[in-house]
Amino acid sequence: MDGMKHITGSAPTKILIYVVGIAVAAGALVAYLYIAGPQGPRYSWLDVVFWVGLVAWSTRVAVALPFNAAMSHLFVIILGAIILFPPWLAMLIVAVGYFSSEFGKPTFPWYKDLFNRAQNTLVTGLAALVWHFLTEVAPVGLGRFDISAGVAIVAASFVLFISNITLVYYVIHLASGAPFRKIWVDNFRWLSLSYFVLAPIGLFMARAYQIPLVGGWGGFSVLFILMLLYYSRFYWDERVKLQEALDSTIEVLVKALDAKDPHTRLHSERVAAISKDLAKAAGLDESDQRKIEYGARIHDIGKVSIPDSILLKPGRLTEEEFNQIKLHPTDGIKLLQPAQRYMRDVLPIIRHHHERWDGRGYPDGLAGQETHLWARIVALGDAYEAMTAGRPYVKAKTPEEALREIMDLAGSQFDPKLAKLFHELWLQDPLWKDREVFLRASTSQAPSSDSSAPSSPAPAYRTSEELN
Numbered sequence: 001m002d003g004m005k006h007i008t009g010s011a012p013t014k015i016l017i018y019v020v021g022i023a024v025a026a027g028a029l030v031a032y033l034y035i036a037g038p039q040g041p042r043y044s045w046l047d048v049v050f051w052v053g054l055v056a057w058s059t060r061v062a063v064a065l066p067f068n069a070a071m072s073h074l075f076v077i078i079l080g081a082i083i084l085f086p087p088w089l090a091m092l093i094v095a096v097g098y099f100s101s102e103f104g105k106p107t108f109p110w111y112k113d114l115f116n117r118a119q120n121t122l123v124t125g126l127a128a129l130v131w132h133f134l135t136e137v138a139p140v141g142l143g144r145f146d147i148s149a150g151v152a153i154v155a156a157s158f159v160l161f162i163s164n165i166t167l168v169y170y171v172i173h174l175a176s177g178a179p180f181r182k183i184w185v186d187n188f189r190w191l192s193l194s195y196f197v198l199a200p201i202g203l204f205m206a207r208a209y210q211i212p213l214v215g216g217w218g219g220f221s222v223l224f225i226l227m228l229l230y231y232s233r234f235y236w237d238e239r240v241k242l243q244e245a246l247d248s249t250i251e252v253l254v255k256a257l258d259a260k261d262p263h264t265r266l267h268s269e270r271v272a273a274i275s276k277d278l279a280k281a282a283g284l285d286e287s288d289q290r291k292i293e294y295g296a297r298i299h300d301i302g303k304v305s306i307p308d309s310i311l312l313k314p315g316r317l318t319e320e321e322f323n324q325i326k327l328h329p330t331d332g333i334k335l336l337q338p339a340q341r342y343m344r345d346v347l348p349i350i351r352h353h354h355e356r357w358d359g360r361g362y363p364d365g366l367a368g369q370e371t372h373l374w375a376r377i378v379a380l381g382d383a384y385e386a387m388t389a390g391r392p393y394v395k396a397k398t399p400e401e402a403l404r405e406i407m408d409l410a411g412s413q414f415d416p417k418l419a420k421l422f423h424e425l426w427l428q429d430p431l432w433k434d435r436e437v438f439l440r441a442s443t444s445q446a447p448s449s450d451s452s453a454p455s456s457p458a459p460a461y462r463t464s465e466e467l468n
Contacts, residue, residue, distance in 0.1 A: 015175060041085070051093050052093050058077050079153060083206035087125055098117045176286045273430075295378060298336075306324060329363050349375050352364070354379065357414055380418055387405060
């Protein structure tokens, strides 16, 4: 698993120190195992060259994952290598054969390649030590107690998995600011399933290489196994593509909704920009900011079910028509129900962005912190955008007038702590403060301060801490 595949820009000092530390640890472990470690089975240099080629192949067919990471079947190759070679040589095979698909590009600097190469080398050594201990040292030291190869490969897989994701997720934590525990816990379940289901294939592949079934050379058997393994990667590939297709479909719906009404042009983009800045000011991490920004983009998705005669009505709405408008949060939830497993974190934004701090909002009449923090953030951004956009029958407020109204409604309609943060942000003169300025900048694709266009959400995390 690669953790620095698409991290852009110059590396902070803390990341460089971490990367160099991993590289030094990997080099020291190779040297120690070469001098004092187990020597393992006999091998030829043809074996070494073949398995270096397998490592290189596996890293070239990596599947992109959320959060700028990638995953390949390299771990299966590593498990085969630690069975066939001494630990130090298995580490060198990984170090030499590892070539990221981004290797050699100007956007892929040396420290990223060094990290990916070094961390995979280090975890190979740790897993190899477990395998050799359980298959060579433990059986002798424990007398008649026999540890099967199956148990040993599961134990080695576990060490490989834990050490790999720990090293990778920590560098993601350093690069993104997302809490390490959130990254680790949320991805553990589905990644661990893939590792442990496929782990026995590493043992089977090594045995097939040792006992040739076709042509007197085990490489033919291994290549056949890898051909089958290659197609299993589509489980991961299709998962990522499905998320991308879902995001694209929702993006089309949002743009179609904005295109309906010229008075709400770029409404969602401006709400997203406000919400992201407010989330950052509230101390939420980068991953939460991205998901809030994404949720803000689609917060009005339920309005696609409202008839144009009501949605685009030039005059004031009747009570019956307004009641129909008030259904759009729950309609949005229904619309996205088939994709709930991919969007569970942003659904509270869609359902509750019209709740009020005093409990007089809709659809559930939640009060205070009963409403999710993310929904309260988007609700404030949505209100400010609507006030300054106006309608044919309601004159748009100036930024100053809208700010005064928000402060007047702090503690009744809006979370008072968020309203205070909003006031502080507003005084910094962000791009979204003036609607016309924001529209001109967005139309001309000019930089939008710190409120860039929302990206697809990372792996969904459960919650975010409330403001203290």
